[in-house]
Amino acid sequence: MAKGFNRTGGRGSAPSPGGAGGGMMQKIQRLQVQLAEEQAKLAEETVTATAGGGAIKITMTGDQKCKSVVISTDLLKDADPEMLQDLILSVVNMALDQSRQLASERLGPLTGGLPI
Numbered sequence: 001m002a003k004g005f006n007r008t009g010g011r012g013s014a015p016s017p018g019g020a021g022g023g024m025m026q027k028i029q030r031l032q033v034q035l036a037e038e039q040a041k042l043a044e045e046t047v048t049a050t051a052g053g054g055a056i057k058i059t060m061t062g063d064q065k066c067k068s069v070v071i072s073t074d075l076l077k078d079a080d081p082e083m084l085q086d087l088i089l090s091v092v093n094m095a096l097d098q099s100r101q102l103a104s105e106r107l108g109p110l111t112g113g114l115p116i
Helices: 020-044 073-078 081-111
Strands: 046-051 056-061 066-071
Touching: 020 056, 020 081, 046 081, 056 081, 066 073, 066 081, 073 081
Parallel strands: none
Antiparallel strands: 046 056, 056 066
16 A cells, blocks of 8 residues: 555644644635635726727726727718627627736736636
8 A cells, every 4th residue: 555545643644624724724715805805806997998990989897897888979870780790899809808808917916827
């Protein structure tokens, strides 16, 4: 049998709640609190993307919630539906990318590069 396996007590046993394992749990709990705080801050921060020379503007939060869509009335007068759809799709994707980048910048140091 391999050393350290299937023993009771000694070095092969699980750490006691007050031992080294307890410190790790405290660190994990602190990290969870920090992540929750940063996620709450992200929900308040916004990014804005524009397309069509500013004719369409999307504002999104750091937690990927769309807050506003502004479309210029001049664009509505002259735009055909396909062009308008393409512009909206483009600007929504840009806003999502910016929001994800913001989240990555804020949460990355806490998650050590793990996907969130």
